Amino acid sequence: MPEPTLDITGWTCPAPLRETPRIVMGHGGGGALSAELVEQIFAPAFGGDILAQLGDSAALTLGGLRLAFSTDSYVVRPLFFPGGSIGDLAVNGTVNDLAMSGARAAYLSCGFILEEGIDMPVLARVAEAMGAAARAARVEVATGDTKVVEAGHGDGIYLNTAGIGLIPAGVDLRPQRVVPGDVVIVSGDIGVHGVAIMSVREGLEFGVEIESDCAALGGLVETMLAVTPDLHALRDPTRGGLAAALNEIAAASGTGIALQERAVPIPPTVGNACAILGLDPMYVANEGKLIAFVPRAHADAVLDAMRAHPLGAGAAIIGEAVEAHPGMVVAHTSLGGTRVVDLPVGEQLPRIC
Amino acid sequence: MPEPTLDITGWTCPAPLRETPRIVMGHGGGGALSAELVEQIFAPAFGGDILAQLGDSAALTLGGLRLAFSTDSYVVRPLFFPGGSIGDLAVNGTVNDLAMSGARAAYLSCGFILEEGIDMPVLARVAEAMGAAARAARVEVATGDTKVVEAGHGDGIYLNTAGIGLIPAGVDLRPQRVVPGDVVIVSGDIGVHGVAIMSVREGLEFGVEIESDCAALGGLVETMLAVTPDLHALRDPTRGGLAAALNEIAAASGTGIALQERAVPIPPTVGNACAILGLDPMYVANEGKLIAFVPRAHADAVLDAMRAHPLGAGAAIIGEAVEAHPGMVVAHTSLGGTRVVDLPVGEQLPRIC
Structure with a gap:
């Protein structure tokens, strides 16, 4: 029996993305709408070179070293779920983005956006989960920042981490x-x-x-x-x-x-x-x-x-x-x-x- | 006339900080309550070494280089104000944190947390302000991330930037x-x-x-x-x-x-x-x-x-x-x-x- 062949006659790329006048949930989904944001808003604003790097870890040269640099914000709901928490995600997500460049994460930053009124033990549990995840991944949380927004303008805890790591010689993953x-x-x-x-x-x-x-x-x-x-x-x-x-x-x-x-x-x-x-x-x-x-x-x-x-x-x-x-x-x-x-x-x- | 002397008899440090059971707005104010969060929550979770660095740019060693690494989240309201916007703040704030270590900022990351329903032109204006501020500061926005939260769980746009830069030889600011x-x-x-x-x-x-x-x-x-x-x-x-x-x-x-x-x-x-x-x-x-x-x-x-x-x-x-x-x-x-x-x-x- 012959191998079935793929008929792609008439197939086109997904329809040109709707020019959405407002942000919808899908713009944060990592799919075509996210790509549209990068192409139509961020790349023109920040300069074209950046287009290929947004949404991924960037490979940089600084002082003669090859570094990976990446960031992600974390807005997962609920904050705790079977197998982890927003704290675990915030460490592992950025460590993994760096690893996809072949870099071992060396240092993380962390930025908390806290909603007024959350219980201190909830924040403590998230911080402890981050600390444990960082130790497991052998990465150091080196710098941080905390902002508080009024009740009703957040969802408990939003987290951002950025990370840097060295890309080993001879490794060129892209x-x-x-x-x-x-x-x-x-x-x-x-x-x-x-x-x-x-x-x-x-x-x-x-x-x-x-x-x-x-x-x-x-x-x-x-x-x-x-x-x-x-x-x-x-x-x-x-x-x-x-x-x-x-x-x-x-x-x-x-x-x-x-x-x-x-x-x-x-x-x-x-x-x-x-x-x-x-x-x-x-x-x-x-x-x-x-x-x-x-x-x-x-x-x-x-x-x-x-x-x-x-x-x-x-x-x-x-x-x-x-x-x-x-x-x-x-x-x-x-x-x-x-x-x-x-x-x-x-x-x-x-x-x- | 003799120089007036300072009588600090009986003066004590600010009262031991109230053990607040919940997050209040003041925890994001950069004052004593912020310091309390670092001492009581973040330092124990992340390890003691980090205590002195949280809230400031960190001076790191990576691959033999001395780097400054810093992060800040931006939740300013309103997004646009006389003389600037959240986009200007997000670039200049992190560039300045690095400069306080003597480092010229080289690369920034940016993380957007967008509230569902905001107008696309508002986001575009913020991104343009960031791009212009980055060009003025001669720093490159190298990597980014976008998340979207449901209407009523944000306040238009929250931004995080992290930055890295080289600390020149012979400079040791702390x-x-x-x-x-x-x-x-x-x-x-x-x-x-x-x-x-x-x-x-x-x-x-x-x-x-x-x-x-x-x-x-x-x-x-x-x-x-x-x-x-x-x-x-x-x-x-x-x-x-x-x-x-x-x-x-x-x-x-x-x-x-x-x-x-x-x-x-x-x-x-x-x-x-x-x-x-x-x-x-x-x-x-x-x-x-x-x-x-x-x-x-x-x-x-x-x-x-x-x-x-x-x-x-x-x-x-x-x-x-x-x-x-x-x-x-x-x-x-x-x-x-x-x-x-x-x-x-x-x-x-x-x-x-």
């Missing part, structure tokens, strides 16, 4: 280095963080409690780079999930990405929860997983090293970069068909991180 | 280096930013419009360091005003600070506005001014260099570090008396930056 033939590896089960948040937020019961996979990936990345510094690109599939991360890399590299849908590790609890809720696990946020684009010659060795690391035990090859359908992610389904995996417009579930 | 005999110089009129915010927020008319002094001080600091790298400490007197900045340095250095009250430059518009509102200009926030602790031998040359710079034209010597009353700031009044200038508990006016 989507533009991805070439056809690169193997796509995911470090483990996807969709876990988003479903964990949703289950507690919506009071849903799925028989078993689903815990967020929130974790710091610096050690896993070091393990991978010890196999070869010549990885091409890494990405943590947070807001917008695996689909957004793959689409961003396809767009930036100009290659196509062919995904073997049945190879994507989706735990039954996540699959069942998503089925009930009408969600696609490919679009659900993660916070302790990464995807790697690895030259084929190194793929098996990198996969073995990942599987030997506690945070990569469930690592799997899920596809490859291809010359066909440049800029587009195409999933080969378990039924033998194909489908285009689009960049999401917003986020299925806001305030996930 | 409060601990202040010694008795150091001359205290302020770079110009105080109280302007706070009164500008207040006038627009409260719809007050003082006959003339008072514009914020919001500006980036990196160039002024370079000019000062060109006279001598051996400045002892710099501080930008933002939240809590001149009083908070001087108290922090007195406490950290263990020296006393003797202030000549009549030498403190307070423009008549600020003085009049404060008189009407019952405020003390010493406690009103600034965002384009600095105070410098300079060895006596260099004081005149540094003062001359400051006055030759547009942002230091109104520079003045306002006092000195002394052996008497260690850790305490004492003002010698124009009537020949003395008074203790306390660390404020909170901030006279919240959400000033």
Whole structure:
């Protein structure tokens, strides 16, 4: 039987984004609306060079050193959820953004925006979670700031962290280095963080409690780079999930990405929860997983090293970069068909991180 | 006539801070309540070393380089005010925190927390103001992030910036280096930013419009360091005003600070506005001014260099570090008396930056 071919005749990129006159929740979702904000508002204001870097960690040169520099704000609701808290997210999220440049996070800043009236023990628990997460990731919280806004102008605690770290010599991880033939590896089960948040937020019961996979990936990345510094690109599939991360890399590299849908590790609890809720696990946020684009010659060795690391035990090859359908992610389904995996417009579930 | 002496018999430090069970506006004011948060919540959670650095820029070592690293969140209301906007503040505030370590800001991160429903042109104006301020300060916005929260959980736009810059060789600016005999110089009129915010927020008319002094001080600091790298400490007197900045340095250095009250430059518009509102200009926030602790031998040359710079034209010597009353700031009044200038508990006016 011939391999089914993908008919993309007449397919176009998602419709030109609506010029929304006001900010909507989707502008914070890490999808097409977020990209629109960068293109239409931030890039013109800050200068064009910045476009490619916004939303990711930036690789900089300062005093002859190569540094990674990244920031994220955290507005997750609720503040505490199975497997973590806003404090864990704020440390691990920024540590992971730096790790995606190959950098071991060295220092974090933290900025608190507190809502008047929150209980001091709540703040203390968040700070303790940050401290514990920082020690686990071996990063130092070096500087901070606290602002307070009136009751009704916040939601308990908003957090921002920025981080800096050194990029090791010989490491050059960026989507533009991805070439056809690169193997796509995911470090483990996807969709876990988003479903964990949703289950507690919506009071849903799925028989078993689903815990967020929130974790710091610096050690896993070091393990991978010890196999070869010549990885091409890494990405943590947070807001917008695996689909957004793959689409961003396809767009930036100009290659196509062919995904073997049945190879994507989706735990039954996540699959069942998503089925009930009408969600696609490919679009659900993660916070302790990464995807790697690895030259084929190194793929098996990198996969073995990942599987030997506690945070990569469930690592799997899920596809490859291809010359066909440049800029587009195409999933080969378990039924033998194909489908285009689009960049999401917003986020299925806001305030996930 | 003998010099009036200061009778501090029976004077004690501000009463041990109330153990407030909830966050109040004053916890974000940069005064004693902010210090309490750091001591009681953040320092124990993050580790003791961080205590002295929180609330200021941190001097770090990374890959053999000496870096300054700082962050601030901005929640000023309204977003636009005479002389500036939240975008100007977000750039200049962090650039200035770095400058207080002697570092020229090189890169900024920016994190937006947007409230659902704000008009896109408002966001665009803020982003444009940030871009223009960054170009003026010769700093690059290198990485960013956007989150959106539901209407009623924000106040239009909250902003965070973090910044990094190189500390030049031979420069070591910190409060601990202040010694008795150091001359205290302020770079110009105080109280302007706070009164500008207040006038627009409260719809007050003082006959003339008072514009914020919001500006980036990196160039002024370079000019000062060109006279001598051996400045002892710099501080930008933002939240809590001149009083908070001087108290922090007195406490950290263990020296006393003797202030000549009549030498403190307070423009008549600020003085009049404060008189009407019952405020003390010493406690009103600034965002384009600095105070410098300079060895006596260099004081005149540094003062001359400051006055030759547009942002230091109104520079003045306002006092000195002394052996008497260690850790305490004492003002010698124009009537020949003395008074203790306390660390404020909170901030006279919240959400000033």
